[in-house]
Amino acid sequence: MSQWLAKVIDRASTVKDSLSPVRQTALATLSEQSWPTRRTEAWRYTSLHEVAELELQQPSANANAEAPVIAGLNSIDLVFVDAQPVTDIAKLTLPAGVSINALNDADSQASRVFNQAKPSHHLFGLVNDVLAQQGLVVDVAAGAQVEQPIRIVNFVTDGVESHHRVLVNVGDNAKVTVIEHGAGNGHSMNTAYAEYVLGKESKLEHYRFAMHGENAIHMGGSHFKMGESSRLNSTIVGYGSRLTRIDTDVIHAAEHAFAKMNCIYLLAPKEHFDLHTTIEHAKPNGTSEENARGIVGDKAKAVFNGRIHIHRDAQKTLAELNNRNLLLSRGGQINTKPELEIYADDVQCAHGATVAEIAEKELYYLQTRGIPRSQALVMLNFGFVQELVNQMPNKALSEWLQPLLRERFSAMETK
Amino acid sequence: MMLTIKDLQASVEEKTIIKGLNLTINPGEVHAIMGPNGAGKSTLGYVLSGREGYEVESGSIQFENQDLLEMEVDERARAGIFLAFQYPVEIPGVSNMEFMKESVNAARKERGEEPLSAAEFLKTAKAACKQVNLPLDFLKRGVNEGFSGGEKKRNEIMQMILLQPKLCILDESDSGLDIDALKVVADGVNSQRDGERSFLVVTHYQRLLDYIQPDYVHILADGKIVKSGGPELAKEVEVSGYAWLEGHEEASA
Structure with missing residues (x-):
């Protein structure tokens, strides 16, 4: 066990709130964990030695910040700084059928969702289980058709360690859009986990923007428990940062659920990004489509592990997984691993993974038309991920993303 | 002077391909370069464009009183050099x-x-698209993605029309085209002849020159211009092929 994890366990005993009973189970599991090494399969390509010795401050309560303006989005904004709430929930005007409570609010009924979608094998998920006292519980009533997106923004700041949790219950036949947006470049470490329980025939449009800068360490996950005939459309956009690790789980817990997940990861030089996705087809007639694309700058390292697990009963499952990577320099590194475990015999399952280099002849062609090399590189990068950006159902978000990506691509270039 | 090439020697992967080439092109002139396969025709286009891996060992290239060899690929393009590729890349x-x-x-x-606004550009692009007989949905497709050989060539000519360069280098723009497509390409080129813009038409066959009338024809063989003349030289090539070149080289040796 690392020094840091020992302190986490010490601190966990001081956390007392309405979630304490469920936290106890997590603490027991966490206490039995050994600190991952390179021999730990889930951490094979991602070293945690920087985390093991972290000594950061706890967040201060009087934070202030504003959510970035996104033209045409018209969202309900909930802002946090180092997981500390800035927005006064009581002052929000919420659409019919939506209730939002602070995680530590005794009436929040957080335990209805807590650890319902997130499996217990994520080490930092367990850390979040025992330490996250701040966050939100969102409940969307059965049948509510919520057009206004709910946006949760969490900024991290220099020198701080923080833990944030979001729990969302989407009622039967309800429809909602939730955006998780993490940002900040401070020398920091944060965990941010979100769980979604989708009712029968409900629809969730989900976005996770993990846009942390080169000094930040970010550990997080988005986890979905799919009800019967429910539909998920999720888009994840991640920057590399000093170290970012994101785990996602989609659990087909009932029949006829449909899950689409698009992931884009963009690594500036020397950054590290690790995405582990799991799709559990536990019931028959489920569909999942997952597309992950990454662009990796010089001396940066990306890890993609895409697991599809089709259980014995999950007949008539359709599952597709594709991962494509673009290396901007020979100094970059990509470790990609599709992992299929299929125990049912009547399923369709396809997977693919590719790694390509930036094509010099394409760059040359663009340059012969007068486009400077740096701009040509940005265009080729856009070309690589544009298809997934275009598939984002919310046009205000994809418009907002374009200039950010342009900026990101410039930062990713080797000067 | 538009372009002056003096004693150019250039190599690819340490193999010398251009071996002492001299060429002067004045504004408004159309020059054709003909020659057998392996003579260095395409290499000349790449060297003029500044392609990486095409090493100039000696000689000089002046473009409108600028030292072309000191310029990057994109700088050359912005200065007014356009290369229409034989095999345009798909992006x-x-x-x-x-x-x-x-x-x-x-x-x-x-x-x-x-800069042109999106609406202004769309209008210009649509006109150019029509001129080379490409359906408008080609504008929305990926660059050359899934285009046939002829469509790629027409797309090159469309870019030439839009960019309004000073010197257009056409690298085998006729190869793989049927006669109708060839006419579209030639018409596109001819529409851009205005007495100022110059052209360097690189071709293996005389056929294209029936439609794009050159002022001068040069025969390139083994990295050198071995013969220059008027349009009648192209006709000679059509009749007798390039077999006479061997004799020519022996004679000049």
Whole structure:
């Protein structure tokens, strides 16, 4: 066990709130964990030695910040700084059928969702289980058709360690859009986990923007428990940062659920990004489509592990997984691993993974038309991920993303 | 003078391909370069464009009193050199429209002009698209993505029309074209002849020169211009092929 994890366990005993009973189970599991090494399969390509010795401050309560303006989005904004709430929930005007409570609010009924979608094998998920006292519980009533997106923004700041949790219950036949947006470049470490329980025939449009800068360490996950005939459309956009690790789980817990997940990861030089996705087809007639694309700058390292697990009963499952990577320099590194475990015999399952280099002849062609090399590189990068950006159902978000990506691509270039 | 090439010697992967080439092109002139396979025709186009890996060992190239060899690929393009490729590359994901808008605006910026708005550009692009007989949906598709050989060539000519370069180098723009497509390409080129713009038409066959009338014809063999003349030289090649070159070389040796 690392020094840091020992302190986490010490601190966990001081956390007392309405979630304490469920936290106890997590603490027991966490206490039995050994600190991952390179021999730990889930951490094979991602070293945690920087985390093991972290000594950061706890967040201060009087934070202030504003959510970035996104033209045409018209969202309900909930802002946090180092997981500390800035927005006064009581002052929000919420659409019919939506209730939002602070995680530590005794009436929040957080335990209805807590650890319902997130499996217990994520080490930092367990850390979040025992330490996250701040966050939100969102409940969307059965049948509510919520057009206004709910946006949760969490900024991290220099020198701080923080833990944030979001729990969302989407009622039967309800429809909602939730955006998780993490940002900040401070020398920091944060965990941010979100769980979604989708009712029968409900629809969730989900976005996770993990846009942390080169000094930040970010550990997080988005986890979905799919009800019967429910539909998920999720888009994840991640920057590399000093170290970012994101785990996602989609659990087909009932029949006829449909899950689409698009992931884009963009690594500036020397950054590290690790995405582990799991799709559990536990019931028959489920569909999942997952597309992950990454662009990796010089001396940066990306890890993609895409697991599809089709259980014995999950007949008539359709599952597709594709991962494509673009290396901007020979100094970059990509470790990609599709992992299929299929125990049912009547399923369709396809997977693919590719790694390509930036094509010099394409760059040359663009340059012969007068486009400077740096701009040509940005265009080729856009070309690589544009298809997934275009598939984002919310046009205000994809418009907002374009200039950010342009900026990101410039930062990713080797000067 | 538009372009002056003096004693050019150039190599690819340490193999010398251009072996002492001299050529002068004045504004408004159309020069054709003909020659057998392996003579160095395409290499000349790549060297003029500044392609990486095409090493100039000696000699000089002046373009409108600038030292071309000191310029990057994109600087040459913005200065007014356009190379229509024999095999244009496919770039899925980057739309033809966006690509051409960026290149047109790069050229405008160089001239100190304001960039065209999306609406203004669309209007110009549609006209150019029509001129080379390409359906308008080609603007939305990925650059050359899934285009046939003939469509790629026409797409090159469309870019030439949009970019309004000073010197157009056409590298085997006739290869693989049927007669109708050849006429579209030739008409596109001819529409751009205005007495100022110069052309360097590189071709293996005389056929294209029936439609694009050159002022001068040069025969390139083994990295050198071995014979220059008027349009009648192209006719000679059509009749007797390039077999006489061997005799010529023996005679000059």
